Amino acid sequence: MTQDSFLPFSRPEISEEEIAEVVDTLRSGWVTTGPKAKQFEQDFSHYLTGNESDASIYSVAVNSATAGLHLALEALGIGPGDEVIIPTYTFTATAEVVRYMGATPVLVDIQPDTFNIDPIAIEAAITPSTRMIIPVHFAGLACDMGQILQLAEKYQLRVVEDAAHALPTTWAGKKVGTLGSDACVFSFYANKTMTTGEGGMLVTRHSRIAERAKVMRLHGISKDIFDRYQSNKPNWFYEVIAPGFKYNLTDIAAAIGIQQLKKIDQFHLARERLAQEYNQLLKDLPLRLPTDAPSGDLQARHLYPIRLLDQSAITRDRFIERMAEAGVGCSVHFIPLHLHPYWQSCCHVTPANFPIAQAAFEQEVSLPLFPSMQSEDVVRVVEALKRVLAQE
């Protein structure tokens, strides 16, 4: 990347392998959900368990993580009157799926160092109506799943992980997706750690949830189209058993996913190396750097979120403006839910209810991070950042 071009905040890594796999799909005559989607699901389960013959988890490919979260809540029977605890520091998708089911999201605060949901705040928010917790592994750093799963057991709650940032992430040496929650949902949106353009994967250890999600992702039809054409029933026959959704992943998208998944460890190595370079070059500056995973664990490094200090002379907004003027794209993760008009009125909340998340939002900046970034790009970001901090 040349010095004078704009360095984007994120960029998908698409190369000839993905293109060839998509072309193969287009030439095959089968473009919607079919053999490639099935292969992508199998490959995904194998990737998470590390074992070809391990049938302990089921992967269900869908056209977004939002769809996957919705299907998980539907399969777990969440409905009106139920309360679902989620962090305020997340993307709106985590909360909107709760409203799709007519249930009530209950927003809670985060931990200051990890940006992850605070288990103490979870326990304080539990009422007799609480049915579920949706932890979000922010930036790809695992939540405290030990405490969350313990709370779930103590209060008989379901756990669905929003793992949109968390491929590959480990907690206590085990990959997110295999930690023993009820379901775990990954995103393949364009800026995530791997992409299918749009797409997601619902992973569960319960065959009942996987089967229900497979039916509901395709109109509530009892067999998906590919199976239908393989079975010995007449090929026009199908039965609708529920008012389902249109959430299936196309084979064109799955083709991209098959090739991206093969490179996910390589992508992760690059992200981790760049994050370590940032850590090294930024360590003496007046900033709070992201929390590293405990040693031996992986953090996916979907984002590299820094925080300006309380006493910083420059505001976060001005900082991002000045970085853009210097040719560096930054972003903010997230505008917490408690600042959005809909969630404020839906959940009857104000910023004062979430002091940790509010402070994090006011100071957070996500620096550019994507696998094809070079060490020179990291240096360029850091030099720009030093100039911006010094000028104020």
Ligand SMILES: *Cc1c(COP(=O)(O)O)cnc(C)c1O
């Ligand atoms: C990106 C994201 C989602 C939604 O993913 P889609 O695949 O775009 O539906 C959900 N939760 C979080 C935390 C995200 O960052």
